[in-house]
């Protein structure tokens with residue numbers, strides 16, 4: 265997969281410094297050629313002698329608005345660097361709230377282009393012309409779209425084939441699609457997005473708190489049943505909104 269980011273802060277997407285993309289799974293995916301990340305500096309496309317990418321809003325009011333022309337030219341220049349068509353994404357608090365389902369869908373695309381806004385945002389006319397998918401990472405306002413783009417890149421990367429050692433783990437994590445066995449012969453298996461179960465490691469006893477005995481039993485059928493039961497219980501208590509009727 266190729267990911268392009270359109271930003272006025274390309275240094276935040278360095279793949280060589282030990283920042284977000286230079287460590288852990290993203291760094292390994294980039295090294296293994298599973299992922300490539302290319303940051304395009306919108307400032308390089310301004311016609312302004314001071315490299316201005318923003319101006320005051322029509323109608324008055326506080327803040328600045330990113331101008332159409334540098335954003336448009338930067339997007340077209342980034343897209344021309346690769347023949348694969350890019351799925352355009354605008355990071356915005358007004359977008360569809362990000363879910364694991366959206367992450368899974370985006371992880372199947374050959375190429376993504378992420379547009380990070382700043383200040384009051386981007387002139388609406390260039391958003392209309394680019395017609396991107398609009399994604400929010402939550403109901404709060406960041407000062408810029410770069411952190412939101414990095415969140416999205418990280419969540420997508422761990423789903424790319426070969427990016428993590430254990431291909432099963434994304435399904436076992438929270439929001440993974442779990443197959444729930446039927447309760448009787450009359451029922452069919454169902455799939456359900458569940459939170460993860462609790463995890464434990466050495467020592468067996470820590471400050472008088474013991475590991476649940478079933479996890480030490482060596483009985484893998486019982487362990488799998490306990491984990492599924494914990495996942496269902498946690499989801500029911502913490503996130504009942506995830507449960508289908």
Ligand code: SAM
Nearest residue numbers: 355356357381384385400401405406408409412
């Ligand atoms: N005036 C805009 C509004 O209220 O909708 C907020 C602009 S915000 C200060 C600047 C930029 O940060 C946005 O253009 C967007 O790219 C990014 N941003 C802020 N909050 C975000 C969120 N929750 N999800 C994704 N991007 C966000």
